[in-house]
Amino acid sequence: MKEKFSWAAGVIQEAGELIKQNLSLYSVNTKSNAKDLVTDIDIMVEEFFCKRIKQEYPADFILAEECTVAEEVRTDKNLWVLDPIDGTVNFIHQQQNFAISLAYYENTCGVFGIVYDVIKGDMYSCYKGQGAYLNAVKLLPLQVKKISESLVGFSHKWLLGNQLDNYRKALAAFRNYRYYGVASLEICYLAQGLIDVYLSGNLKPWDYAAAKIIIEELGGCIKGLQGETLTGLEFTALIAGEKSVVDQFYELCR
Ligand code: IPD
Ligand code: CA
Ligand code: CA
Numbered sequence: 001m002k003e004k005f006s007w008a009a010g011v012i013q014e015a016g017e018l019i020k021q022n023l024s025l026y027s028v029n030t031k032s033n034a035k036d037l038v039t040d041i042d043i044m045v046e047e048f049f050c051k052r053i054k055q056e057y058p059a060d061f062i063l064a065e066e067c068t069v070a071e072e073v074r075t076d077k078n079l080w081v082l083d084p085i086d087g088t089v090n091f092i093h094q095q096q097n098f099a100i101s102l103a104y105y106e107n108t109c110g111v112f113g114i115v116y117d118v119i120k121g122d123m124y125s126c127y128k129g130q131g132a133y134l135n136a137v138k139l140l141p142l143q144v145k146k147i148s149e150s151l152v153g154f155s156h157k158w159l160l161g162n163q164l165d166n167y168r169k170a171l172a173a174f175r176n177y178r179y180y181g182v183a184s185l186e187i188c189y190l191a192q193g194l195i196d197v198y199l200s201g202n203l204k205p206w207d208y209a210a211a212k213i214i215i216e217e218l219g220g221c222i223k224g225l226q227g228e229t230l231t232g233l234e235f236t237a238l239i240a241g242e243k244s245v246v247d248q249f250y251e252l253c254r
Pocket of ligand 2: 086
């Protein structure tokens, strides 16, 4: 099984090279609305992965953001969960701060997750039970912190919606907030102590499934905003962080 993990890490690096070669050669299209963007590179990278996965592991299923695979998705089987470019807006505006996110599940349980910051060349990875890594460096367990000494990562878009009202007091308790626009990487930033908690009102499995495996390996948790347990395959609002700071958040929401 570890071979599958090594194989996936190699394919991600190949895909990263493909993206770098096409960094200035993309066209942009809209999806559900004018602000929901996709480039032809997102599609190209997803097709690249799907082809490689189907060649190597024909019985496996793929759940990928751009839905380029025509067949049904069976979450109870061997399942790859892919975001070919997480942070598409960053990709378009900055040509940096975006990631490839790939998780592998068996029977709805995460086996390994890889999040690759293509431009920095930083690969966050974890094979469940065998440690989490940033490149070759083993990551340390998440630190216990007070909420008043913690940074929270969340989207300002949330500030514009009504949903915030329930969480206003809890969010005000943090030292400050940061927003990077790339959910998979932001959750991995917890592992580096760049932020301490990550919150989102609306994520899809491909945004967070891989990072969830990494963060849980480091003693962190990813749960629903009311404390619901998640498999990583839900379309959901969520909070991620070290368990005691997440509990402080829930306490302040009461
Ligand atoms: C988005 C980014 C963003 C998050 C959105 C995601 P995309 O993914 O991760 O940070 O706030 O919810 O949809 O569209 O760039 O792959
Ligand atoms: Ca995404
Ligand atoms: Ca994407």
